[in-house]
Amino acid sequence: MGEEVPEYILNSSVEKLSVAYDSESAAYQTSTNFANKMYVVKGSEYGGNSPTNVKIFDNITRSWIIPTVLGMKPIHVGGHSAVLLNKDRILIVKRDSELDDCIWFLEVDTPFVKEQKKVFGTEVVAWSKGVAGNAPKPIVISGPSGVGKGTLINKLMKEFPSTYGFSVSHTTRAPREKESDGVHYHFTDRITMEQDIRDGKFLEFASVHGNLYGTSIEAVEVVTDSRKRCILDIDVQGARSVRASSIDAIFIFICPPSFEELEKRLRARGTEVEEQIQKRLRNAKAELDEAKSHGPFDHLLVNDELEFCYDNLKKLIASDELATPLHRSSKLYCNVAFKYSDFSKRSYKYPVHSAMKNSKILVSDVEFKRDKTFLHCGDKDLLLLDISSLKGGAPGRTRGLNVCPVESSGGCVNGIAQL
Numbered sequence: 001m002g003e004e005v006p007e008y009i010l011n012s013s014v015e016k017l018s019v020a021y022d023s024e025s026a027a028y029q030t031s032t033n034f035a036n037k038m039y040v041v042k043g044s045e046y047g048g049n050s051p052t053n054v055k056i057f058d059n060i061t062r063s064w065i066i067p068t069v070l071g072m073k074p075i076h077v078g079g080h081s082a083v084l085l086n087k088d089r090i091l092i093v094k095r096d097s098e099l100d101d102c103i104w105f106l107e108v109d110t111p112f113v114k115e116q117k118k119v120f121g122t123e124v125v126a127w128s129k130g131v132a133g134n135a136p137k138p139i140v141i142s143g144p145s146g147v148g149k150g151t152l153i154n155k156l157m158k159e160f161p162s163t164y165g166f167s168v169s170h171t172t173r174a175p176r177e178k179e180s181d182g183v184h185y186h187f188t189d190r191i192t193m194e195q196d197i198r199d200g201k202f203l204e205f206a207s208v209h210g211n212l213y214g215t216s217i218e219a220v221e222v223v224t225d226s227r228k229r230c231i232l233d234i235d236v237q238g239a240r241s242v243r244a245s246s247i248d249a250i251f252i253f254i255c256p257p258s259f260e261e262l263e264k265r266l267r268a269r270g271t272e273v274e275e276q277i278q279k280r281l282r283n284a285k286a287e288l289d290e291a292k293s294h295g296p297f298d299h300l301l302v303n304d305e306l307e308f309c310y311d312n313l314k315k316l317i318a319s320d321e322l323a324t325p326l327h328r329s330s331k332l333y334c335n336v337a338f339k340y341s342d343f344s345k346r347s348y349k350y351p352v353h354s355a356m357k358n359s360k361i362l363v364s365d366v367e368f369k370r371d372k373t374f375l376h377c378g379d380k381d382l383l384l385l386d387i388s389s390l391k392g393g394a395p396g397r398t399r400g401l402n403v404c405p406v407e408s409s410g411g412c413v414n415g416i417a418q419l
């Protein structure tokens with residue numbers, strides 16, 4: 001059984017929410033119960049280097065489990081609150097954080113985590129950062145080598161530089177003459193890339209024409225964070241993986257007018273040696289068959305006359321935008337400072353900052369009510385965290401959060417504003 005269960009956890013009468021300070025190890029811990037298990041998140045002192053630690057206590061076997069931890073982890077978690085949401089993830093609210101870094105999710109039983117438990121054969125938890133507002137839907141573009149994907153994407157990015165952003169993939173293939181690292185691809189080697197894949201840094205990856213290619217989670221999230229619509233140029237296997245992920249994207253396959261024309265374009269580009277051209281043409285046949293029969297694609301576009309195809313691509317994307325209008329929430333940046341309480345001892349461990357004096361919003365704890373979560377800020381002011389339309393999730397960000405300050409004119413009853 002190893003370590004003993006800290007007393008405050010066993011005695012805790014607060015099941016939904018727990019905040020605690022483990023004075024012996026000088027670390028901040030929360031415990032959240034879910035399905036006979038207790039998830040313990042242990043943060044560190046500010047300025048401390050130790051990483052945030054997640055452990056699971058199995059209430060049946062009375063033993064500790066060290067889970068496989070996936071997703072992009074928060075840089076630093078010190079004091080925090082934790083509350084179980086949707087019976088599949090724990091909302092972690094960090095103390096003393098900017099609003100764009102204070103909401104995190106530790107997924108414990110989401111579809112992604114369930115899938116990864118099968119892959120790893122261990123307990124799995126996955127971090128996902130919460131981001132206010134909805135994200136523009138990414139566009140996945142696939143098609144055989146030489147069909148004109150890059151040409152079409154370049155035109156789109158040139159005409160609408162502030163609307164679209166390119167997801168820069170990683171690859172083990174050598175750079176072409178006019179390609180630069182970090183712009184066309186992140187050029188890497190197989191050992192490094194395989195390690196990054198094992199570390200869960202990739203949204204998808206595939207072996208294509210004898211090399212490894214992959215979309216890192218960061219590649220997509222960086223573009224989406226900049227409020228641009230992310231464009232992914234990936235092969236059919238990659239498109240399938242993204243389709244199966246939590247990312248809601250539009251999938252477009254570009255077809256050549258004929259196989260002969262495809263071969264002509266590939267040769268005219270002059271970037272591949274004959275052996276590579278043959279390999280790409282063989283793979284093109286399989287990709288075309290797959291895309292046309294049971295592929296993951298929403299639309300097939302024929303790239304015959306370039307301008308005509310480009311116009312069709314723009315129309316297609318525009319009609320999709322109309323169908324799913326972008327909800328751009330007004331962003332709110334403020335410092336969140338928790339009124340910090342130790343539930344086992346019912347005493348405040350930290351001085352309460354004044355909301356007026358240092359223009360910080362005071363948040364004392366988190367309470368879940370229907371599909372809204374209230375971050376309590378002193379007696380009257382609240383931050384309302386609306387989690388009714390969450391999107392995405394591990395291994396990427398969780399978007400669709402709405403965070404707004406609430407004036408509770410009727411005052412608070414039991415800590416919850418009368419809205």
Ligand SMILES: Nc1nc2c(ncn2[C@@H]2O[C@H](COP(=O)(O)OP(=O)(O)O)[C@@H](O)[C@H]2O)c(=O)[nH]1
Nearest residue numbers: 145146169205206208213214215233234235238
């Ligand atoms: N699965 C996957 N495929 C990718 C990725 N990046 C590029 N590809 C695909 O890999 C294939 C080869 O790309 P590249 O070597 O640039 O050659 P090109 O298609 O002839 O320009 C193309 O089908 C790309 O769509 C990626 O991140 N993931």
Ligand SMILES: Nc1ncnc2c1ncn2[C@@H]1O[C@H](COP(=O)(O)OP(=O)(O)O)[C@@H](O)[C@H]1O
Nearest residue numbers: 145146147148149150151265269303304305306
């Ligand atoms: N509609 C088109 N008609 C003729 N040539 C095209 C057309 N679209 C692209 N090309 C040319 O075909 C070659 C391959 O295009 P590229 O964009 O590199 O393909 P991909 O990215 O799909 O491998 C390039 O030399 C490009 O200029």
